Amino acid sequence: MVEEHGRSGRPRSERARRAVLNAADDLLVEVGYAALTMKGIAERAGVGRQxxxxxxxxxxxxxxxxxxxDAEQELSVPLSDDLPDDLTAYLDAFVGFLTDSHAGAAYxxxxxxxxxxAAVATLLSTKDILGESAAKLVEPALRTSNSALSAEQATAHLIxxxxxxxxxxxxPASIDTRRLATEFLRVLNTG
Amino acid sequence: MVEEHGRSGRPRSERARRAVLNAADDLLVEVGYAALTMKGIAERAGVGRQxxxxxxxxxxxxxxxxxxxDAEQELSVPLSDDLPDDLTAYLDAFVGFLTDSHAGAAYxxxxxxxxxxAAVATLLSTKDILGESAAKLVEPALRTSNSALSAEQATAHLIxxxxxxxxxxxxPASIDTRRLATEFLRVLNTG
Amino acid sequence: MVEEHGRSGRPRSERARRAVLNAADDLLVEVGYAALTMKGIAERAGVGRQxxxxxxxxxxxxxxxxxxxDAEQELSVPLSDDLPDDLTAYLDAFVGFLTDSHAGAAYxxxxxxxxxxAAVATLLSTKDILGESAAKLVEPALRTSNSALSAEQATAHLIxxxxxxxxxxxxPASIDTRRLATEFLRVLNTG
Amino acid sequence: MVEEHGRSGRPRSERARRAVLNAADDLLVEVGYAALTMKGIAERAGVGRQxxxxxxxxxxxxxxxxxxxDAEQELSVPLSDDLPDDLTAYLDAFVGFLTDSHAGAAYxxxxxxxxxxAAVATLLSTKDILGESAAKLVEPALRTSNSALSAEQATAHLIxxxxxxxxxxxxPASIDTRRLATEFLRVLNTG
DNA sequence: TAGTAATCGAGACGGTACGTCTTGTCTTGGA
DNA sequence: TCCAAGACAAGACGTACCGTCTCGATTACTA
Structure with missing residues (x-):
């Protein structure tokens, strides 16, 4: 990711990088993941395959x-001091991300x-997008609860x-996010 | 699924059908889903591609x-009259299915x-393997509870x-199925 | 070719035979020889492939x-007592056969x-359609000449x-059949 | 045939070109024209089908x-100042080409x-191999004759x-090339 | 200000799966 | 025994994409 490069030689073209990323993004919507090809991306981006x-x-x-x-942004919700509201807002964002969002389709x-x-699994595990975004809500919730659940376990209960x-x-229409938020808190605070 | 065939013509070869299914099964394990090809299946099965x-x-x-x-079988657990035990057994089967099982890898x-x-999505939606297997536990649980949840909602909470x-x-090692069963029943029976 | 058949069993269907021959004939015109297939003929004829x-x-x-x-018929010309005229008429028929005729296209x-x-070569050699039709003209011409040529050699000179x-x-427009007839007779009658 | 290629991109591989031509040549002899396939040529040549x-x-x-x-070479005979001899030599080469030669089998x-x-017909018509080779003999023969025949007509008489x-x-054993040469000259010089 | 070196777009390379087609054979039920 | 129908194993068709490999042309940094 760092743009510093070795001693000499032509530097990497930022123009080409953006063109490839945009082409991939566009093509995913237009033709779907299965029909998305390296060749197609290169051609759409006006870039050599190499x-x-x-x-x-x-x-x-x-x-x-x-x-x-994009994914990180879409899953980030502003926090108030009302936990049920925040959880509901997060779950709304979560559901919207997975069902309607451009970045969500890619995810x-x-x-x-x-x-x-396995290579893709490794790639995804480098950054736990879902877990990290949920952690912002799950951790406060755990702190104010008497639950012995780990953050990971609690996250699984939430999303x-x-x-x-x-x-x-x-x-997705049959998902009631407010109810899910309530039930999540109940799991954390009973027993 | 019914093997009756049209009036005339050579009937479908059951031998070829089994050979294809077995070849696909074997190759999935040997080379993985991505490297699984129609051509490869046909050749392994000793069957024409057509x-x-x-x-x-x-x-x-x-x-x-x-x-x-196979999936249906693996997800089917014998019922006792102890709901927590049955739920735990089912969740054990469920986790085993998704992580260790041959059929689970295919799923x-x-x-x-x-x-x-979309075609694969449609195919999978013709039979809700997970939902149906869970329903055998979820429905009794709902009946003995005061919950207003639908079977679908309750299933989502369980698995x-x-x-x-x-x-x-x-x-999968960090999954505590007995705790999950307990929490599931708590969601159903509180409030 | 003979229609007698063995002791018992259903006799060969003349209807099927004609249907196949007609289908082949039609398809040759419609799709050409290269695209003519056994499968296509059977389907067009409404006949089983077997x-x-x-x-x-x-x-x-x-x-x-x-x-x-058809070929034999088209290459058969009525004889008069004027050899040059007959040769010219035959050459006209010959050129027409090879260039315009349905049967000629097949030939x-x-x-x-x-x-x-080699199999097709053998098939064609079972009946020398061109040679036999020419022979009716070549043999009289040889008889009234002082040529030592064999019928085969003379035929090669004619056609x-x-x-x-x-x-x-x-x-084919630049073929002058009358001149060819004259030159043929000259080859036979000089030296 | 000129090997200049467009501005950019990897240039055509002469190695691959020769490998394909040789493979086609070899396979024609080994398996015959009908069994000659694009796939087979590519594999034999060690070349991608694309x-x-x-x-x-x-x-x-x-x-x-x-x-x-090869064809052009095989049909090219050295000229002496003796026309009958040259014609005979050419006809020998011609018969040998069509019956024994490697290139002749391809032709x-x-x-x-x-x-x-029709595509193959067009291909062949781009270069009249037979006509051009014959022209070297036919034209001198016509010049020293009193014949009104066109070169094309005379060629048809010769070969x-x-x-x-x-x-x-x-x-082919029954072909007497010297006699054919003599008769050809007689057609040109009588009447 | 030249040289060096990694980049760029372009496109050919050897491979291989795609889904379709035809081949010639086999297997039904019916005539 | 023949017939129409149609499934069978085999393998070629022409296309697409894979990941690699030249090309000539551009940029930077280095000397």
């Missing part, structure tokens, strides 16, 4: 770099690929149900 | 037919593909957390 | 049976195939030049 | 490029294909008879 292969190993890496920042595609491609719902192709 | 394309549109369909029955690959291939945990590449 | 294979080995045989009789296709398919002309793709 | 398709449309084009130069196959494939003889599958 240039693409020089900086990224496969389409997953390109897509990841193209959407990671779902990558997560799907990770199920049968696991809608995650399952969406990933298995069920309608 | 014969494969005649009965299945893509590798996902083959894999689905090859693993659906995960298909679920992954479904994230960016959503471990589903999220595994699909996002976290270690 | 039925086609039972009676003919390849498309060349079908085409040969379909066009041999040219078969002759072409025979250049690189060799226009044959070469047409087969090598030259325009 | 590389073959990039430069040639079909096996006929490859074969043509592979044999045209016969292409000529055959041209009878039912038409043996051409017919060979193409219709008759034995």
């Amino acid at each position: 240039t693409v292969y020089r900086w990224w190993s496969n389409k997953a890496e390109i897509l990841y770099e193209a959407s990671a920042i 779902r595609a990558l997560l799907g690929e990770a199920q049968h491609d 696991g149900p809608p995650f399952f719902h969406i990933l298995t192709g069920r309608s | 014969t494969v394309y005649r009965w299945w549109s893509n590798k996902a369909e083959i894999l689905y037919e090859a693993s659906a029955i 995960r690959a298909l679920l992954g593909e479904a994230q960016h291939d 959503g957390p471990p589903f999220f945990h595994i699909l996002t590449g976290r270690s | 039925t086609v294979y039972r009676w003919w080995s390849n498309k060349a045989e079908i085409l040969y049976e379909a066009s041999a009789i 040219r296709a078969l002759l072409g195939e025979a250049q690189h398919d 060799g030049p226009p044959f070469f002309h047409i087969l090598t793709g030259r325009s | 590389t073959v398709y990039r430069w040639w449309s079909n096996k006929a084009e490859i074969l043509y490029e592979a044999s045209a130069i 016969r196959a292409l000529l055959g294909e041209a009878q039912h494939d 038409g008879p043996p051409f017919f003889h060979i193409l219709t599958g008759r034995s």
Whole structure:
């Protein structure tokens, strides 16, 4: 990511980098992940294929770099001092991200690929986008609770149900985020 | 599924059908989903490629037919009259299915593909393997509770957390199925 | 060719035979020799493929049976007592056969195939359509000449030049059949 | 034929070109024209199939490029000042070419294909190998004669008879080239 | 201000899967 | 025994993409 480069030689073209990322982003929407190809990205970007292969190993890496920042932004919600409201807002953002968002589509595609491609799984594990975004809500909630759950376990309770719902192709309309927030807090504070 | 065939012509070869399903199953383990090809399946099965394309549109369909029955079996647990025990047993089976099982690997690959291939999504939605297996536990649990949740919502609460945990590449070792069962019942019975 | 058949069993269907020959004939015109297939012929004829294979080995045989009789007819000219006129008439028929005729197109296709398919070459040699038709003119001409040429050699002199002309793709318009007849008689009667 | 190539990009590999032409040549002898396939040529040449398709449309084009130069050479005979001798020598070369030669087999196959494939006919018509080689003999012969025949007509008289003889599958042994030469000159110089 | 070196776009290279097509054979039920 | 129908194993078709490899042309830094 750091743009410093070795002693001499022509420096990496930022223009080419942006062109590739944009092309990948556009093509994902236009033709879908399966039909997304390195060749197609290079041609759409007006860039040599070698240039693409020089900086990224496969389409997953390109897509990841193209959407990671957007994803982080979309999953970041402003915190108030009302935890149920904040949790609900976060879950709304979470559901919107997975179902409607551009970056979310890229994430779902990558997560799907990770199920049968170890390289993509490794790539995704370098940054736990979902976990980190949830942590901002989960940690305060845990602190004010009497729960013995780890952050990871609590996170699974918060976003696991809608995650399952969406990933298995069920309608996002039937998700009641406020109810999920309430139930999440109940799990943390009972027993 | 019914094997009756049209009036005339040579009937479908059951031998070829089994050979294809077995070949797909074997190759999934040997080379992985990404490297699984229609050509490779046909050759491994000792079957013409046309014969494969005649009965299945893509590798996902083959894999689905090859693993659906196994999946159903593996997710089916005997019921006792102790609900917490039954839920724990089911969650154990569920986690084992997604992480260790042969059929589960196929399911995960298909679920992954479904994230960016509408045809595969449709295929998977024809039979809600996870939901149906869970329903056998969820429905009794709901009946004996005062919860207003739908079966679908309750199912998401039961298997959503471990589903999220595994699909996002976290270690299955840190899943405590008995605790999950307890928390599930608490969500159903409080408020 | 003989329609008698063995002791028992269903007799060969004349209906199927005609349907195949007609289908081959039609398809030759519609799609050309290269795109003519056994499968296509069977389907067009509304006949099982096995039925086609039972009676003919390849498309060349079908085409040969379909066009041999027509060819013979088209190359047969009525004889007068004027040899130059008869030769000219025959050469006109010959040129017309090779360039415009339906059966001639089939013959040219078969002759072409025979250049690189020994089976077709054998098939064509079972009946020397061109030689036999020419013989009716060549033999009288030889008898009334002082030439020592064999019938075969004389035939080559008569139809060799226009044959070469047409087969090598030259325009048939520049063939002067009367001049060819005169020159043929000159070769036979000088020296 | 000129090897200059467009501004940029990797230049065409001469190594690959030769490998394809040699493979086609070899395979024609080994398996015959009908069994000659683009796939087989590519594999034998150790070349990608795309590389073959990039430069040639079909096996006929490859074969043509592979044999045209040889054909021209084989049909070229040194001229003396004795016309009958030269004609005889040419006819010997001509008969040898069509019956025994490697390049001649390719030419016969292409000529055959041209009878039912317009693309091959066009290809062959780009260079009249037979006509041009004959022209070197026919033109002097015409100049020293009182004949009104065109070069094309005279050529048909010279090589038409043996051409017919060979193409219709008759034995080349019965061709008397000296007699043919004499008769050719007689047609040119009588009347 | 020249030289060096890594970059760029372009496009050919050897490979290989795609999904379709035809081949010639086999297997039904019916005539 | 023949027929129409249609599935079978085999393998070529022409196209697409893979990841690599030249090309000539551009930029920077270095000497």
